[in-house]
Amino acid sequence: MAEATIRDVARRAQVSIASVSRVLNGASNVSEPTRCRIEEAVRELGYVPHAGARSLSMARTNALGVVLPDLHGEFFSEIVRGMDREASARGYLLLLSPLHGESERPAVALRAMRGRVDGLLLMAPQIEKDALALALPSGLPSVLMNTRADMGNASIHLDNEAGARAVADHFLALGRRQIVHIAGPKGNIDAQERAAAFARTLAAHGIETKLLPGDFSEGSGVAAVERLLAECATFDAIFAANDNMAIGALGALRRAGIAVPDAVAVAGFDDIPLARHLGLTTVRVRIAELGQRAVSLLLDLLEGGDAPSGRIDHAPELVVRATSDPGAAQS
Amino acid sequence: MAEATIRDVARRAQVSIASVSRVLNGASNVSEPTRCRIEEAVRELGYVPHAGARSLSMARTNALGVVLPDLHGEFFSEIVRGMDREASARGYLLLLSPLHGESERPAVALRAMRGRVDGLLLMAPQIEKDALALALPSGLPSVLMNTRADMGNASIHLDNEAGARAVADHFLALGRRQIVHIAGPKGNIDAQERAAAFARTLAAHGIETKLLPGDFSEGSGVAAVERLLAECATFDAIFAANDNMAIGALGALRRAGIAVPDAVAVAGFDDIPLARHLGLTTVRVRIAELGQRAVSLLLDLLEGGDAPSGRIDHAPELVVRATSDPGAAQS
DNA sequence: ACGGTCGTTGAAACCGGTTACATGACTGAG
DNA sequence: CTCAGTCATGTAACCGGTTTCAACGACCGT
Numbered sequence: 192m193a194e195a196t197i198r199d200v201a202r203r204a205q206v207s208i209a210s211v212s213r214v215l216n217g218a219s220n221v222s223e224p225t226r227c228r229i230e231e232a233v234r235e236l237g238y239v240p241h242a243g244a245r246s247l248s249m250a251r252t253n254a255l256g257v258v259l260p261d262l263h264g265e266f267f268s269e270i271v272r273g274m275d276r277e278a279s280a281r282g283y284l285l286l287l288s289p290l291h292g293e294s295e296r297p298a299v300a301l302r303a304m305r306g307r308v309d310g311l312l313l314m315a316p317q318i319e320k321d322a323l324a325l326a327l328p329s330g331l332p333s334v335l336m337n338t339r340a341d342m343g344n345a346s347i348h349l350d351n352e353a354g355a356r357a358v359a360d361h362f363l364a365l366g367r368r369q370i371v372h373i374a375g376p377k378g379n380i381d382a383q384e385r386a387a388a389f390a391r392t393l394a395a396h397g398i399e400t401k402l403l404p405g406d407f408s409e410g411s412g413v414a415a416v417e418r419l420l421a422e423c424a425t426f427d428a429i430f431a432a433n434d435n436m437a438i439g440a441l442g443a444l445r446r447a448g449i450a451v452p453d454a455v456a457v458a459g460f461d462d463i464p465l466a467r468h469l470g471l472t473t474v475r476v477r478i479a480e481l482g483q484r485a486v487s488l489l490l491d492l493l494e495g496g497d498a499p500s501g502r503i504d505h506a507p508e509l510v511v512r513a514t515s516d517p518g519a520a521q522s
Numbered sequence: 523m524a525e526a527t528i529r530d531v532a533r534r535a536q537v538s539i540a541s542v543s544r545v546l547n548g549a550s551n552v553s554e555p556t557r558c559r560i561e562e563a564v565r566e567l568g569y570v571p572h573a574g575a576r577s578l579s580m581a582r583t584n585a586l587g588v589v590l591p592d593l594h595g596e597f598f599s600e601i602v603r604g605m606d607r608e609a610s611a612r613g614y615l616l617l618l619s620p621l622h623g624e625s626e627r628p629a630v631a632l633r634a635m636r637g638r639v640d641g642l643l644l645m646a647p648q649i650e651k652d653a654l655a656l657a658l659p660s661g662l663p664s665v666l667m668n669t670r671a672d673m674g675n676a677s678i679h680l681d682n683e684a685g686a687r688a689v690a691d692h693f694l695a696l697g698r699r700q701i702v703h704i705a706g707p708k709g710n711i712d713a714q715e716r717a718a719a720f721a722r723t724l725a726a727h728g729i730e731t732k733l734l735p736g737d738f739s740e741g742s743g744v745a746a747v748e749r750l751l752a753e754c755a756t757f758d759a760i761f762a763a764n765d766n767m768a769i770g771a772l773g774a775l776r777r778a779g780i781a782v783p784d785a786v787a788v789a790g791f792d793d794i795p796l797a798r799h800l801g802l803t804t805v806r807v808r809i810a811e812l813g814q815r816a817v818s819l820l821l822d823l824l825e826g827g828d829a830p831s832g833r834i835d836h837a838p839e840l841v842v843r844a845t846s847d848p849g850a851a852q853s
Numbered sequence: 854a855c856g857g858t859c860g861t862t863g864a865a866a867c868c869g870g871t872t873a874c875a876t877g878a879c880t881g882a883g
Numbered sequence: 884c885t886c887a888g889t890c891a892t893g894t895a896a897c898c899g900g901t902t903t904c905a906a907c908g909a910c911c912g913t
Binding site for chain 2: 303
């Protein structure tokens with residue numbers, strides 16, 4: 192049988208659809224007997240309101256669009272978990288649209304959201320400012336996460352600079368001087384900021400950073416270390432632009448019989464759950480919290496009407512563990 | 523300015539909305555000059571079709587509802603990744619609705635999906651058959667994952683029994699005889715099946731399984747081991763109902779100075795990415811593939827019209843690593 | 854007995870699209 | 884020259900709800 196509609200309910204209860212709608216939405220001005228008849232009809236027909244139709248007429252969907260790049264592993268789950276926590280606490284659903292294949296036009300993904308969601312969460316560290324401005328649906332309240340553009344949109348930014356600086360200072364304090372950075376993807380703003388701040392901090396102490404390419408994948412961390420070994424390079428510390436690569440590097444070092452942290456200290460960025468288990472020194476981002484705050488900001492924007500506008504900064508924090516400090520306590 | 527509608531475009535291009543709709547959907551029967559005028563109007567107004575309205579009239583949303591329990595860590599990200607891979611490859615979006623707080627009525631989450639999605643993916647290992655039958659919207663094609671009920675719905679099941687048996691056999695082959703099982707949540711069907719099959723297999727060899735309660739969280743794995751130690755129990759192998767708990771157990775054993783695998787072998791279930799890094803022996807589920815297959819099944823159901831109906835079985839596979847075999851190769 | 858008020862109800866417009874069908878111009882065959 | 888058949892286009896119904904507004908009856912005070 193086809194799904195029952197509000198009209199079926201109305202017919203069965205011998206009332207108009209208006210009354211049914213009122214009962215469904217808990218309007219007060221319906222007499223007791225009528226309400227009962229309607230509720231019974233609803234029950235008998237197993238009627239469930241059609242959310243799509245409702246959002247059309249109310250111009251409100253109770254859903255948020257989430258557009259993420261092809262995130263690796265735990266970063267993805269953590270951020271979605273955080274977003275979901277806040278969203279469902281406030282009665283919203285999450286509509287996921289991965290931007291995978293950075294090649295693909297982001298515009299497509301964004302356009303598909305029109306009329307489906309009340310607001311948009313967009314994380315696009317790869318996209319150029321102009322492309323982004325073009326792709327962003329103008330009518331949709333949006334929160335940008337870790338993007339370059341700053342065009343009046345509410346946004347939340349990770350303080351990559353502070354994080355990278357903390358790692359540099361930490362390495363310096365450990366007395367390391369031959370320092371390697373495994374960078375993230377070329378166009379990625381987070382990767383760029385981390386690399387730049389890291390190199391700058393070291394340079395201020397007269398130390399040159401050896402830069403290796405990477406793409407945020409574990410494999411690229413492995414490759415970077417293998418390349419160092421092949422070149423017979425000497426180094427006593429590695430800072431990878433994210434934990435995934437740091438973990439790859441760690442594995443490669445272990446296989447090569449290089450002592451961590453004695454010979455080489457290693458640090459990552461993100462503090463994914465795995466980092467704790469492996470004793471990886473890293474920069475804690477509180478990823479879930481980042482997602483949660485982004486949603487919270489967006490919903491305030493939506494519900495409050497007035498913009499707390501804001502550009503929020505999300506501050507990271509250095510977590511020292513065994514890969515840089517042999518005596519590091521479990522944390 | 524408010525978002526442009528199809529009528530605005532029509533007015534601007536001096537045509538009827540029908541023609542605009544035709545151009546938008548690539549219908550062939552529109553003359554070249556008209557098409558151009560319309561395309562230009564679309565561009566000038568920055569018009570983007572309203573997906574919600576479209577789905578209402580087409581009775582098709584191109585979205586799939588995903589209802590998951592409050593999954594832990596990597597299991598969640600892996601399964602969503604798999605689902606998303608298949609869904610977006612076939613042009614669908616994912617609408618997430620966590621069923622968190624198992625207390626909360628699942629019915630609410632499911633009802634909210636009506637009219638928003640074309641099909642439903644439901645993973646609810648906790649829910650009783652009757653409750654599920656009640657909550658499932660009848661008109662919505664659904665794929666059930668790891669649920670007890672089998673009510674004509676398409677479903678995909680993990681072969682928990684085979685997995686648990688494999689672990690039992692493995693422990694026996696290692697010569698372990700004092701074996702502990704850390705169980706999952708009480709009402710969880712996966713947990714129940716694993717525990718039952720494990721105990722049964724051991725019993726067939728005259729070995730009694732010591733059963734400890736758990737809830738799939740890492741902390742409960744820690745707690746279980748601590749309890750064993752407090753009781754001064756003797757044991758030489760632990761099978762946790764999932765990797766998270768196994769990892770917790772591993773940490774607790776390490777802190778207690780108990781050698782793994784020499785004194786105690788440890789195994790988990792799921793093979794989350796973390797398991798590989800920690801060298802945890804486990805049962806590989808290929809979680810992402812599970813999600814992908816579920817979506818694939820659902821879409822075949824939707825698009826093919828005819829039901830490949832099927833109940834698909836997803837076979838797991840034992841992966842032996844360092845926590846049960848000192849010489850285990852990296853894998 | 855009458856006008857006014859209130860609470861309940863229904864008719865109909867609307868949200869933004871799609872699409873069946875009608876219309877009218879134009880073409881080619883008989 | 885007429886008639887059937889195309890083709891491009893427009894009109895209007897429809898998808899399943901919400902909401903405005905008017906109608907209606909009961910009840911009230913005078």
